[in-house]
Amino acid sequence: MKKQVGIEALAIAVPRRYVDIEDLARARGVDPAKFTVGLGAKEMAVADPGEDSVALAATAAARVIQRNNVDPAKVGMLVVGTETGVDHSKAVASHVQGLLKLPRSMRTYDTQHACYGGTAGLMAAVEWIASGAGAGRSAIVVCSDIARYGLNTAGEPTQGGGAVALLVSEQPDLLALDIGLNGVSSNDVYDFWRPLGRREAVVDGHYSISCYLEALAGAYRGWRERALAHEVVRWGETLPGEQLARILYHVPFCKMARKAHTQLRLCDLEDAPGAAESTPAAREETAKSSASYDAQVASSLGLNARIGNVYTASLYLALAGLLQGESAALAGKRIGLLSYGSGCCAEFYSGVVGEAAAQRMAKADVESVIAKRERITLDEYERIMRLSYDAPERVSPAPGEFRLVEIRDHRRIYAAG
Numbered sequence: 001m002k003k004q005v006g007i008e009a010l011a012i013a014v015p016r017r018y019v020d021i022e023d024l025a026r027a028r029g030v031d032p033a034k035f036t037v038g039l040g041a042k043e044m045a046v047a048d049p050g051e052d053s054v055a056l057a058a059t060a061a062a063r064v065i066q067r068n069n070v071d072p073a074k075v076g077m078l079v080v081g082t083e084t085g086v087d088h089s090k091a092v093a094s095h096v097q098g099l100l101k102l103p104r105s106m107r108t109y110d111t112q113h114a115c116y117g118g119t120a121g122l123m124a125a126v127e128w129i130a131s132g133a134g135a136g137r138s139a140i141v142v143c144s145d146i147a148r149y150g151l152n153t154a155g156e157p158t159q160g161g162g163a164v165a166l167l168v169s170e171q172p173d174l175l176a177l178d179i180g181l182n183g184v185s186s187n188d189v190y191d192f193w194r195p196l197g198r199r200e201a202v203v204d205g206h207y208s209i210s211c212y213l214e215a216l217a218g219a220y221r222g223w224r225e226r227a228l229a230h231e232v233v234r235w236g237e238t239l240p241g242e243q244l245a246r247i248l249y250h251v252p253f254c255k256m257a258r259k260a261h262t263q264l265r266l267c268d269l270e271d272a273p274g275a276a277e278s279t280p281a282a283r284e285e286t287a288k289s290s291a292s293y294d295a296q297v298a299s300s301l302g303l304n305a306r307i308g309n310v311y312t313a314s315l316y317l318a319l320a321g322l323l324q325g326e327s328a329a330l331a332g333k334r335i336g337l338l339s340y341g342s343g344c345c346a347e348f349y350s351g352v353v354g355e356a357a358a359q360r361m362a363k364a365d366v367e368s369v370i371a372k373r374e375r376i377t378l379d380e381y382e383r384i385m386r387l388s389y390d391a392p393e394r395v396s397p398a399p400g401e402f403r404l405v406e407i408r409d410h411r412r413i414y415a416a417g
């Protein structure tokens with residue numbers, strides 16, 4: 001029997017403060033509906049300098065280990081996917097290893113390719129385990145980022161921050177991956193980037209959306225070709241994409257998932273046997289189906305709407321959001337996942353939700369992590385955004401959390417709560 005490999009458990013960490021997106025809209029003189037309806041946002045996480053990608057990654061990793069009674073001696077790989085690392089050389093993963101006092105017998109490294117970096121790490125871990133190289137050991141993959149465009153920019157309402165830690169093993173209680181079906185599409189484009197030394201991203205916003213959609217089409221078609229060959233999906237009364245119980249997308253802002261879903265359906269409608277009998281306009285109309293979006297996508301976006309973009313972690317926040325509400329109903333069912341990183345690289349993959357997913361999600365207790373946050377005013381948000389990132393405020397970390405407290409001789413010092 002083929003080895004089952006995938007995500008056994010997950011945990012999240014988020015900044016302790018957020019703004020209401022309507023407060024941001026009003027402060028910017030924008031109709032709040034543009035942010036709530038036009039972008040699909042509700043709230044936006046605000047990370048202060050103490051809540052950097054290391055602190056968030058360490059908090060999420062500690063939670064996944066403690067809440068699932070993971071024996072660190074059986075973890076052979078710790079990978080952090082991030083595009084907001086804290087050093088050109090020293091890996092976020094090595095900080096996390098030190099903060100959590102993990103054994104020295106594990107591989108530690110970071111993976112970077114914009115928002116795709118986390119998925120790159122996940123696939124490295126899955127393939128390491130599936131190949132047998134892991135010799136039965138598990139891996140921890142943490143996606144951790146602070147999405148930041150700056151005050152008064154078009155990207156401002158699509159900021160956020162947080163981390164999702166994934167325990168990857170041969171006991172995929174949350175999601176057993178369909179190894180060998182993944183479809184990939186990459187291209188050298190300047191849609192979103194952050195030159196060395198810059199804290200804020202540079203983005204060609206509307207172009208980035210078209211790059212995402214084009215890459216999605218290539219990745220999805222690659223997956224579909226293999227899924228058809230393996231009879232995981234088929235052309236029939238329903239489209240191949242409709243045969244997935246849910247589809248999760250990279251979510252820079254929630255409305256993007258709707259655009260992505262329309263694009264995926266368009267791929268199926270254009271390629272379906274007999275497509276020539278319909279017009280492009282009719283296919284576009286069918287692709288936009290709200291019923292399909294409501295049934296396959298909408299239920300995964302609850303956390304994303306409250307946190308904002310978390311770059312590498314956004315897709316996995318959607319996974320957490322989906323499974324916290326629907327684990328039991330989805331047990332045994334196949335879902336699709338689309339990862340996109342600007343620059344760009346997209347990967348579409350699928351997996352089957354595990355029978356023990358509900359128990360694992362209860363341990364993640366995602367709702368209580370979110371509920372502990374504090375809503376702040378726009379003045380407070382702007383004050384935090386103006387803080388120097390190398391001078392963290394003197395705030396004690398909450399129990400079980402980590403914070404950057406000082407940078408001394410270019411060394412970052414963290415405290416545990």
Ligand code: HMG
Nearest residue numbers: 031033034037038114115154155205206208209252341342
């Ligand atoms: P914008 O240009 O200010 O907004 O910035 P817009 O004019 O395009 O409006 C946005 C939507 O609101 C539109 O809906 C409007 O119609 C609607 P759409 O036509 O797109 O469906 N709208 C309204 N709706 C209701 N009531 C109103 C109203 N007014 C307008 N009154 C943009 C939007 C997303 C470009 C900007 O926020 C931005 O640049 N964000 C950052 C870039 C980004 O998120 N790109 C996404 C794809 S690339 C990606 O996902 C990778 C990324 O995560 C990075 C990585 O890989 O590391 C970003």
